[in-house]
Amino acid sequence: MHPDIRAVSQGLVQAGYVATDDIAGAVHLAEQLHRPLLLEGPAGVGKTALARALAVFRQAPLVRLQCYEGLDASHALYDWDYPKQLLAARLAADGRMDAVEALYGPQFLVERPLLHALRANPAPVLLVDEVDRADEAFEALLLEFLGEFQITIPEIGTVAAVGRPWVVLTSNRTRDLSDALRRRCLYLWLDYPSPEREAAIIRRSVAEVSPALAQAVAESLARLRALALLKPPGLAEAVDWACALHALGFSSLGPAAITATASAVLKTTEDRETARRHGWLSP
């Protein structure tokens, strides 16, 4: 593998993120081509964690925009400070303000995460989390930012990035993202980690767990994820489970250990039933 990609991989490991070649390659290319990185995959495979690790690795502040339905320009890009504007307008009536345009000057502008990411110095890592939860109209708002790293505010003009932020978008695929958004991003599909990588992640998060137990936990979870559960366990559950096993003093993964700690992994009654039916959990 290319030395730059290896360097990214090592940097991410030092930031606490065990990266595959694909992941390190995508981060490297996003930096090289100055393109946002769109991450898709099941819940709990480390999409958000990658953005956090990137911020630690590049020693940049992390700006996070959590998307939700109804998110619009006044919550994501910028807003005007209306009480201040009203006050200023009243004062202007007494002849103390030179022009109406002054009502829409930078002093009345309220920064929201996207504008903040553009104007911040040093350039931050911008995490646009779960972009699929916002609606299609919001995607259109993002296009200028993602394509040109700028925001146009009609009353002021175009605000370009001071330093280009690293932009990471994540999606859980609750709906298809538009082609226009995808075209502006590099794409990385993140799946559940291999047992070896998952064991490495567990050992990194819970140092007290023995390598053999971490490996057994990872392999057991891989079997569990193949069972078509309602809520397949993600990496956070893997770490929780290892913590629970350690806290209860189990050093190996027998039926008793699984029964005592299954609540860290199986989060619905139906999933418990499925796991029992397939012999993962003893009856």
Place this chain on the structure above:
Amino acid sequence: MNRARVAELPVARLQSFSAHLRARGFTLGPSDTVAALRALSSADLADAREVKMRLRIVYARSPEEWARFDALFDGFFTPARPRMIPPPPPPGPDAPPSSFALPGPKFPDRPRPEPRAGFRLAYSPTWGERFTVSVLQGPELHAVRVTARRVAAVLPRRQSRRWGSRGRGELDLRRTVRAGIARAGDPVVLYERAPAPALPDAVLVLDLSGSMREYGSFFITWAWALLRTRIRLHVFGFSTELRPLTPLLRGTRPGERPPGGLDQFSGGTRIGQALGALNGHYRERLFRHTTLMVVSDGFDAGDVELLGQAMRALRGRVGRLLWINPAATMPGYRPLATGIQAALPHVSDHLPVSDLPSLQRALATGRFGGGPFPAPQPVPPL
């Protein structure tokens, strides 16, 4: 970018690779070839794994493309080895992709028995007639599009959490301040705003097995037209295995066969497995406000008990579950097929639709509507 390095890159080869992908359903433009060149400018071109990884990150845009990319890359760049059996004919521009694997755990397919000359030893649900479908064109297409727009207009929708610019709800400070300028800064006229209506959410699942042969093109055209209306729609097709069709249909023009994927449906029917896969792999697309429409004649050669389970689970997940049954338009039809008997207890409505007139009848009798979904509260201002 280092110009000397670019000179060494096989630019023409990369251009034809872009064209190769485009012919297989990837939506790529010249800027993507440029991005691919830049991505390779610092790469070790002798390392095929690294080149493949870099190009995948640039070219793939969806999980389906991500999963198909490796096979397409290998097929293009790896020269064919000598074979014991003659290779299949080279794929044409509208040929199916060499693989259409879904990411994540795939639904296990039963092994397909070797066909024996002359007779069959036993029946298998994966056996059956293959057929191709294409989007209609001309006046027929126009009529379907008009009806699709009317269906989209009556599908139940809920209020969104997004604020619109009109209506009565709460004070719209932005407009009020703006209008106040004309009155020396006094907000004399108070403007209000109300929540905007949301796009209706719908999922359309098409049975493309052999028994649906004569209805296939009509329903594909309908799906194509619905994708071009103002609703949020996901289209899936199945015979024995469920596949997402939305990206394929988006790229299809009138009169064309959808590129790749659709020809791969074999004749058998496993409705239960397909709907189980919908509830498993695509669960996150089904909401309390979703209208799920299943188009099938209910002739199921798979596990009927599985179909009942899948239907019960889906009914609990979506707002409305419509079963659209082309066979039910035949005179004297009675729902005796095992599949439809297992499914009917769980549907909100059972619609006899097989062509445009029957679709218009169902629309005219208000069968696609249904009361509005409960409204969420709009997001309060910060």
